Amino acid sequence: MIRVCVTDDQTLVRQGILSLLRLADDVMVVAEASDGDESLAAIGRHQVDVLLLDLRMPGRDGIATLEALQERGIEVPTLVLTTFDDDELVLRALRAGARGYLLKDVTLGQLVGAIRTLAGGGTLVQPALTERLLRAVNALPGGYPAWATPTGTDPAIAHPIDDLPPPVPLTSRELEILRLLAGGFNNREIADAMYLAEGTVKNHVSSVLAKLHVRDRTRAVLRALHLGLLTERPPGR
Template identity: 40%
Template sequence: MIRVLIVDDEELVRAGLRLILQSSDDILVVAEATDGGGAIAAVRRHRPDVILMDVRMPGCDGMTAAEQIRDIDRTAKIIMLTTFDLDEYVHRALRAGAVGFLLKDIRPRDLISAVSTVASGSAILAPTVTKRLISTFTERDGNAMKAARAQLSILTDREIDVVDAVARGLSNAEIGRDLAISEGTVKAHISRSLAKLGLSNRVQIAILAYEARREQS
């Protein structure tokens, strides 16, 4: 059973999300919160597997909460709920350890699938909306590009190949087929790259790759 915490300051949004998620036999909504402060308290009390959290809320917002939740429980998977006009906020949230983000007009079945995906240890990193948004707000800072390239220089050539594939939104199985290596080897490369780079998840790897201008069209 996947334990979910819903965080949004709008009651109707929370009710809609809860109704959708609880239609799945594999998902249990264990708590709700109206702001980041409430989310932090709920994480301490309920230890949810997945947190669906709005980016912009009064008081303690989603980004601040994500940064603090990461220190409280690194196993919790945070998915930010956002709209296209919040790119900069999403960037900060992803850096804080969120595993991805969803637009609020997501279809019910896709929401359920997304929660299941992140609960299993993967990230919400489709090579469509997510790639476009990350690419947009990481191409503005030349200093960030230089720093990212320096950070990635500690990886081996094969690890760089895997990082590039992750940034393109490929699954482990797809990366294995592209690089002619086993899925287990892909996982090992990703784990070693995360450890070397001091990162928490695949989304952060993808951001770093985009900042280094390593993305592929």
């Protein structure tokens, strides 16, 4: 049974999600919260396998909640449910460690499937969300926000994503490391999760950046979204 905490400040939305999840045989809602503080308290009281988290909430919002989880060393796979009215907010959630992203108009099957994916250690980005995110990025002057310019490119003359050289295919291990990067894991955490030496992980991360022709982790995740690498299920799951 997958234990879930649902966090959303809109009562009707939250109750609707709860009602839907009760229809899934392998999902059990163990807690609900209306803001980040209640969510953190609930996670402290209950064993939670997956956190469903709204981004825009009064008080401690979704981003601040993700950051608090990281600061406290609490590793709960977090699925962001958003209306996607702020593209940069979703990028911030990615950098803050969210493992999945869905629009609030998804079906019950899509929602439960995403919960199962995160509970199994995977990551998931809804294709429609990915496409809109990429359109937003490409619509910016120069095609990239300041933090996401391609390797060796002056931000003032940055090229669009499509102008990057074709990527070199990643190995299965590099793909898994890329998914963990998207989840906000650092080298030590990746090493622990994959039973590797931290130096080995560092070498793999460098290889991923080189193959994707980017210069840091955030750019790697952004390009992975563009290429659809994070919408694929990990091998064997």
